[in-house]
Amino acid sequence: MEADFVIVGAGSAGCAMAYRLSQDGRHSVVVIEHGGSDAGPLIQMPGALSYPMNMARYDWGYRTEPEPHLGNRVLATPRGKVIGGSSSINGMVFVRGHAKDFDHWAESGARGWGYADVLPYFKRMETWDDAGHGGDPAWRGSDGPLNVTRGRRENPLFHAFVEAGRQAGYRVTQDYNGEQQEGFGPMEHTIHRGQRCSSARAYLRPA
Incomplete structure (x- = not known):
């Protein structure tokens, strides 16, 4: 496979770059994404928003270091591991x-x-x-x-x-x-x- 541009990561920035780079119809673009498809109701249905951000299939599972001003709690930090990146698992606000x-x-x-x-x-x-x-x-x-x-x-x-x-x-x-x-x-x-x-x-x- 050959292309004029290769974008690593189909997250929010990667998707926008693919759109803009291919917009004039003169350039071919390949987008490589570690995560899987964003098809299915858990991502596409707004009311299901709490599910994908808590699923290992769609979320990298990052955690903060212990937060000293929050009683040393460790907080979840959802980041998308899927086509669309974090825009496919966020709260859509x-x-x-x-x-x-x-x-x-x-x-x-x-x-x-x-x-x-x-x-x-x-x-x-x-x-x-x-x-x-x-x-x-x-x-x-x-x-x-x-x-x-x-x-x-x-x-x-x-x-x-x-x-x-x-x-x-x-x-x-x-x-x-x-x-x-x-x-x-x-x-x-x-x-x-x-x-x-x-x-x-x-x-x-x-x-």
């Missing part, structure tokens, strides 16, 4: 890194890594949809491969939770991945049409 973290990187010498630099890539990555409504185009993407959605929020406890945060003195935000990142508001997830939208589904399958 979509949260961008905080803008000030990126700006701190740039101020510390990582030129090109400020939030203004990475924001176009966050937007390029996603198709953001909230019950048929697009987001602010200054902050959100509308034609990327990764589907980012919100739950229906029909349960009255959702609104009560956000209101409780407001009454406790916290800010409320309509989009924590948009202009105002801090505050209580609707959660976003990588779920599309009732299925997990992992990097494998968003990037590798189309490639």
